[in-house]
Amino acid sequence: MHDILNYSLADFFFNDNKNVLKPPSDFTEWMSDPRVQHGYSFFEQQLLAAPKVSTEILSNLDNKKRSIINLTSYNYLGLSTHPEVIQAAKEGLDQYGLGASGAPLLSGTFDLHVKFARMLADFKQKEDCILYSSGFGGNVGAIQGLMRKGDVLILDEKCHKSLIDGGTLAQTKMLFFDHNDVNSLALMLEKSKDKRVMVVVEGVYSMDGDLVDLPNIVKVCQEYDAPIYIDEAHSTLMFGENGRGVAEHFDLEEEVGISFGTLSKSFGGVGGFICSNADTIRYLKGYSSPWNFSCAPSPPVVAGLIKALEVATRDSSLRDRLWSNTAYLKKHLLDMKLDLGKTESQVIPIIIGPSGEKLMGFAEQMQKRGLFLQPVDFPAVPAHARRFRMSVSSQLTQEEMDRTLNIIEDVVVKGLRS
Missing domain, CATH: 3.40.640.10 (Type I PLP-dependent aspartate aminotransferase-like (Major domain))
Structure with missing residues (x-):
């Protein structure tokens, strides 16, 4: 299989194997490639504690426990905990x-x-x-x-x-x-x-x-x-x-x-x-x-x-805090000239562009720096608009937001310029 990184799950939906329990042979070949395996290592990573902003994962990247700022979970108002x-x-x-x-x-x-x-x-x-x-x-x-x-x-x-x-x-x-x-x-x-x-x-x-x-x-x-x-x-x-x-x-x-x-x-x-x-x-x-x-x-x-x-x-305090945090992060991300699309909510996409390699490279660097911001690849989003999707939480502290912004600036902003 040539240009293996140009393929995605969208290419293997139909299975012509007579035995339905055998996936397409080219899918198996694709999934076995070390570069594809590395990309999939970002998914199904194990959280070791509650889905708070500051939590711990068992990283698939190196099989190490890592304290992270979690900006991927949907616990927008912190009510889970x-x-x-x-x-x-x-x-x-x-x-x-x-x-x-x-x-x-x-x-x-x-x-x-x-x-x-x-x-x-x-x-x-x-x-x-x-x-x-x-x-x-x-x-x-x-x-x-x-x-x-x-x-x-x-x-x-x-x-x-x-x-x-x-x-x-x-x-x-x-x-x-x-x-x-x-x-x-x-x-x-x-x-x-x-x-x-x-x-x-x-x-x-x-x-x-x-x-x-x-x-x-x-x-x-x-x-x-x-x-x-x-x-x-x-x-x-x-x-x-x-x-x-x-x-x-x-x-x-x-x-x-x-x-x-x-x-x-x-x-x-x-x-x-x-x-x-x-x-x-x-x-x-x-x-x-x-x-x-x-x-x-x-x-x-x-x-x-x-x-x-x-x-x-019973009051608006949780959502008020959520919108305050969202406004703060959005302002500083825009100041960095990042492409946030047309977001109007606590869901903030950071659009990287067509390069899957850059997307996965940034994700790995950020996770090793302590920021859990998961990559979203094609076909979940258009191939020209691969991205990270930030889920803002009312639980975020000023320190956590500033640390997040520093990591994004060091990894993503500088990486997009290079």
């Missing part, structure tokens, strides 16, 4: 045990699930809520539960894989409009005006950190009477006056038919949820396979999540 949240989870563990031991429909619904779903519905100002054991499963399950063969799902081209997989499972026709381009969206809606349709967007796009152009998307959708599904995975508890998300930020919550959220990011736990009108939630409980056929969320985790919602919404 908040003392009140931890205590609530411990009490939930003592009372309920480790797992739900049943699907929600039969034996897996606990009083905690009912309480938390009601709290989330009230928080999102929707009639009802359904809980899922994973965020990915929530998106898949909602799309699969609502859409049918012959329907049309119209998605922003940068939507998450879980939304696409939901459409695939539903056997619906999927159309993708150019990112945040309302003219492109209008063309898709016009093409599908005789079909049942749903438009899917994200509040914050996870690889770029920019916001959905919700005001203009709402206008176009209203013209075609098309319902909107918004994935607020990276925006719930952070955007809007009350932290309800980007829909609240734009004062357009009533125009959004379905609001999805994950519980693994700003909430600090695991799971997902859908808030909508009561009839839609009741319908989903009949047809959403990840709800019907998965074990319900772990009760002690739900106990912690209940407390996390209380802590995050």
